[in-house]
Amino acid sequence: MEPVAIVGVGMTEMRRERKADGYADLVYEATRKALDDAGMEIAEVDNVITVSNDFFDGRTISSMAVQDACGSFDKNVSTVEGDGTFGAAYGLMRILSGSFGTTLVCVHHKGSESQMPLITNAMFDPLYERFLGIEAVSSSALQARAYMEKYGITEEQCALVSVKNHRNAFANPVAQLPLELTVEQVLASPYIADPIKLLDCCPVSDGASAVILASEERAKKLAAKPVWVKGVAYCSDAYHLGDRDLSDVRALEEAARKAYAMAGIGDPAREVDLVELYDAFTYMELMWLEGLGFCARGEGGKLTASGDTAPGGRLPVNVSGGCLSGNPVLVAGLNRVIECVLQVRGDAGERQVDGVRTAVAHGINGPCGQSHCVWVLGGEK
Amino acid sequence: MGDWREDQELVVMEGRIKVPYRWFAGEVGTRYFESLRDERKFLGTKCGACGKVYHIPRRNCPDCFAECSEWVELGSAGTLETYTVVRRQHPQLAPLPLPYGYGVIRLDGADTGFLHLLYEFEEGGLATGMRVEAVFADEREGRILDVRYFRPTKGVS
Ligand SMILES: [Zn+2]
Numbered sequence: 097m098e099p100v101a102i103v104g105v106g107m108t109e110m111r112r113e114r115k116a117d118g119y120a121d122l123v124y125e126a127t128r129k130a131l132d133d134a135g136m137e138i139a140e141v142d143n144v145i146t147v148s149n150d151f152f153d154g155r156t157i158s159s160m161a162v163q164d165a166c167g168s169f170d171k172n173v174s175t176v177e178g179d180g181t182f183g184a185a186y187g188l189m190r191i192l193s194g195s196f197g198t199t200l201v202c203v204h205h206k207g208s209e210s211q212m213p214l215i216t217n218a219m220f221d222p223l224y225e226r227f228l229g230i231e232a233v234s235s236s237a238l239q240a241r242a243y244m245e246k247y248g249i250t251e252e253q254c255a256l257v258s259v260k261n262h263r264n265a266f267a268n269p270v271a272q273l274p275l276e277l278t279v280e281q282v283l284a285s286p287y288i289a290d291p292i293k294l295l296d297c298c299p300v301s302d303g304a305s306a307v308i309l310a311s312e313e314r315a316k317k318l319a320a321k322p323v324w325v326k327g328v329a330y331c332s333d334a335y336h337l338g339d340r341d342l343s344d345v346r347a348l349e350e351a352a353r354k355a356y357a358m359a360g361i362g363d364p365a366r367e368v369d370l371v372e373l374y375d376a377f378t379y380m381e382l383m384w385l386e387g388l389g390f391c392a393r394g395e396g397g398k399l400t401a402s403g404d405t406a407p408g409g410r411l412p413v414n415v416s417g418g419c420l421s422g423n424p425v426l427v428a429g430l431n432r433v434i435e436c437v438l439q440v441r442g443d444a445g446e447r448q449v450d451g452v453r454t455a456v457a458h459g460i461n462g463p464c465g466q467s468h469c470v471w472v473l474g475g476e477k
Numbered sequence: 478m479g480d481w482r483e484d485q486e487l488v489v490m491e492g493r494i495k496v497p498y499r500w501f502a503g504e505v506g507t508r509y510f511e512s513l514r515d516e517r518k519f520l521g522t523k524c525g526a527c528g529k530v531y532h533i534p535r536r537n538c539p540d541c542f543a544e545c546s547e548w549v550e551l552g553s554a555g556t557l558e559t560y561t562v563v564r565r566q567h568p569q570l571a572p573l574p575l576p577y578g579y580g581v582i583r584l585d586g587a588d589t590g591f592l593h594l595l596y597e598f599e600e601g602g603l604a605t606g607m608r609v610e611a612v613f614a615d616e617r618e619g620r621i622l623d624v625r626y627f628r629p630t631k632g633v634s
Contacts, residue, residue, distance in 0.1 A: 115487045154494055213567035222500045224533050224621050225592050229570035234579050237561035238592075242581075245559075245605055289561040289579075334539060338532075338581050338590030342559055 097358060099477045100191050101315040101322030103198075104134025104308035105434040110272040110422030113208040114302040119153065120165035122304035123204045127166045130200065130306035135319045138167035141308065142196040147176045147183035147203040147426055151215050166202045166306070179374075180305065180430025181459030181469035185328050187309050197314040201307050205424035207300035219463055221336070232376075232463070233297060235337060237289035239464040240379040242342040244291060247394030251291055254378040255282035256400050258295050258420060261375060264407060265417025267447035270431075272422035273299050282378075296378040303424035305431050312477070323437045326454070326474045327358030332467035340464075348387030348458075348468040355456075356389070359472035364389045364456070368472075370439050370449050371411060372432035373458040375418040380465065381405075384458060385413065388470065407449060415439070415447045429459025429469070436473045508548070509534050510619040517613045521587050523547040532587035552585030554610040554630055560595060560603050573626065576600075582609055582627055593621075597628035 106129025108114075108122050117125070123146075131138060144166055146159040155161060159175035174190070176183035180203035187199035216232035243249060259279055265271035277295065285295040315322040331354070333347040334340045352364070361367045373388065375381040382396030390411060391399045399405060405413035414420075416435040419428045436455035438444040457471040502510055505522065512520045521530045522545035524538035530549050531538070538545055560580040563571070571577070578595030580603075595603060597612070609627040617623035 115489065154492070211567060213570055217567075217570055222498070223502055223506055227572070227620070227622060228579065228592060228594055229566065229572045230579055230592060231567070231570060234561055234563050234566070237563075238559045238579060238581055241561060241605070242559035287562075287564045289563045289565075292561075336533065336589075337592055338558075338583075339539070342581070 098192060099312040100188055100325045101310050101312070102307050102325065102433070102437050102473070103310045103315050103318050103320045103322050104130040104136060105306070105437050106130035106133055107270050107305040107431055107434055108303050109270045110301045110303040110424055112272060112300060112302070114206070117302070119204050119206060120162050122206070122302065123162040123165035123202050126304040126306040127200065127202050130308050133320065134308045136308065140198060141167065141171065141200045142198045143172040143174070143190055144168040145174055145176060145183050145187045145190070145199060145201045147178065147180050147201065148205070149177055149426060151218055152205060152207070152210060152425065154210060162202070162204060166200060172196070178426070178461045179459040179469065180426050180428070181433060181457065181471060182330060182429070182461060184307055184309070184430060184433055185330060185469060188325060188328060191309055191311050197311045199309045201309065201430070202304065203306070203427045203430045204304040205427045206302045207424060208302050212300050225336070233292060234289040235463045236377050237292045238337060239342040240291050240377065243379060243383055246343040249379065249382060249394070249397045251283060252279055253382065253397030253401055254296055255279045257375060257378040257381045258282045260400070260406055261414045261418040261420040264415050264447065265421035267415070267445070268417050268421070270422070271417040272301050274417065274421060292377055298376045298419045298423035301422050301424040303422065303427045305427050305434055307430060307434060307437070321441045323440045323473050323475065324477050325471070327355040327361070327472040328470070329354030329358065330467060330469040332462070335462065335466060337464060342464060345383055345387030345465070348384060348465065348470070349389070351468045351470045352388045355470040355472050359474070361454070361472065365391065365411070368411065368454050368456050369452045370415065370436065370455040371413045371458070372416060372418070372435045372455070373413065374429060374432065374460045375414055375420050376423060378420070381413065381418070384465070387468070388456060388458065407447065412449050415449060432457040432459060433471055433473070436471070440473055440475050505534050505536050510623070513623045514617040514619040517553065519551040519553060519584055519611070521549045521551050523549050529588045530586060531589050532584055533591050549586060551587050554608060555582045555584035555587070557581070557603065557605055557607050557609050558583055558590045559605060562603065572622065577626070578603060580609065580627060593624060594626035595628070596626040602629060
């Protein structure tokens with residue numbers, strides 16, 4: 097792959113209800129921050145990708161309604177409905193096409209404006225599934241049980257993820273939900289859909305974020321510290337839950353295999369310094385760690401209990417606080433990429449991990465991680 | 478933009494989108510729902526190439542991308558592959574009084590699971606691998622809720 101860099105990143109604060117800011121205000125803030133971070137002006141952006149979801153926004157062509165705010169007038173604009181990691185992958189491809197030197201990718205979400213269960217219920221098939229009332233939490237509970245029973249994963253091991261990631265959020269000024277918790281508190285929180293309890297779940301959030309990608313030639317002309325895209329891949333599994341082995345992570349394994357091959361990574365557990373993954377529910381961090389190849393299948397609980405995934409451990413995971421500490425849907429995936437960029441640059445402030453040369457970011461789309469997108473980022477070309 | 482808003486309530490406009498839809502079940506779905514409604518029977522479709530039986534039914538096999546050329550009658554009981562008991566739910570979504578369950582159920586004769594409701598079970602009375610059976614509604618309209626829910630099978634099966 098031709099070298100492409102991420103040259104600018106911007107995140108708004110993630111908050112439960114940002115009443116003073118509409119969608120466009122959040123997009124403007126994130127875009128402005130990304131431009132400032134890159135030392136660019138909007139005129140230097142060659143094309144724009146906006147990422148959103150119409151159902152969440154309560155308006156069709158939601159991605160077109162933020163065009164003023166991301167400065168896309170007179171530019172080639174394209175849109176993605178899905179997680180921000182997928183939008184950024186599309187932005188990368190547009191540079192690789194040779195048609196553009198820079199791409200701005202911006203993502204927005206306001207969970208506060210609708211009612212999350214009603215929206216996530218609408219991702220299910222209207223003929224066969226939707227009117228059973230299933231939504232994101234209860235469908236994930238089906239996956240959590242399938243996974244936990246197959247491998248003997250305990251609720252305590254899942255609770256460790258909640259304790260770690262909420263604690264990590266104290267060092268991240270944009271995080272929404274820093275909490276000092278004990279495993280006992282997580283275990284004592286009420287069941288929503290068992291085995292998932294309240295403190296196993298990500299919160300509802302408002303937020304936006306943006307990244308600017310640049311070709312090697314354009315990146316060279318900027319003052320910003322480039323972070324290079326070493327590998328990206330995504331892969332999808334079946335849509336209907338009953339068609340899948342919900343305990344399985346084959347789509348993630350395939351995406352990771354391809355991304356690592358591009359990046360020349362043979363042994364991710366040794367060669368990756370930091371991971372940001374999509375922990376919408378605690379069990380997901382364990383499952384995705386396995387799918388990403390950082391431990392054997394079924395070993396995610398032990399890996400977490402060993403302390404290796406804590407800040408200062410062998411493989412810090414979600415030092416940003418993860419989605420558990422702020423989950424503007426769609427934005428949350430791009431925020432995983434942005435945290436990796438900041439860590440590789442050494443710009444992660446209080447939560448900076450020493451010596452991050454290679455970082456892996458991960459996003460999901462569809463129920464129970466139907467589709468996975470894996471990014472490998474590094475400081476060297 | 479200044480201090481004017483300090484003692485202001487920020488404007489929030491309440492609204493609701495009401496858009497009618499008609500979701501077409503197509504020929505495959507129509508035959509399936511007719512069978513549920515008129516005969517209380519679940520039907521699956523069988524791939525002409527690999528022989529896999531799909532429930533819910535579909536026109537093509539996603540594995541080998543060949544046509545599902547045959548209808549297969551399935552049992553109205555099956556095996557619970559995974560489940561959850563829902564303790565909290567948005568009032569507009571819960572189709573049964575709480576707590577109720579969701580399960581992925583592999584009906585007898587099918588090679589795939591399908592999602593449906595679980596009810597009439599004791600607290601702690603569900604388990605992966607257990608047998609469950611369909612409870613049909615008395616009034617059926619040709620929709621997925623013609624099956625009210627699944628419950629643990631009574632007696633040996
Ligand atoms: Zn087949």
